Amino acid sequence: MRLIISSHARDAMFERGIDEEQIKLAIQRGAKFKQTEGYLAVHTYLRIAYRKLDEETYKIKTVMVD
Numbered sequence: 001m002r003l004i005i006s007s008h009a010r011d012a013m014f015e016r017g018i019d020e021e022q023i024k025l026a027i028q029r030g031a032k033f034k035q036t037e038g039y040l041a042v043h044t045y046l047r048i049a050y051r052k053l054d055e056e057t058y059k060i061k062t063v064m065v066d
Contacts, residue, residue: 001027001028001056002058003020003060004060005023006060009061012062012064016065018065023060025043026041026042026043026044026047027041027048030043037051038051038061039052045065047065048062048064049064
């Protein structure tokens with residue numbers, strides 16, 4: 001799995017102490033909800049907004065913590 005992380009998402013990851021492995025896990029195992037331009041993956045306390053660009057590439061738009 002390849003992640004392309006926006007600068008906004010990178011900043012949110014740093015502020016919230018989230019690493020790329022946690023994002024991958026949320027996308028792989030979390031509940032997925034369709035959004036206007038992509039998906040929202042919800043896993044444990046994480047919410048990841050992303051777009052799937054191809055079979056292995058995901059564009060991470062933002063990272064949120066509940």
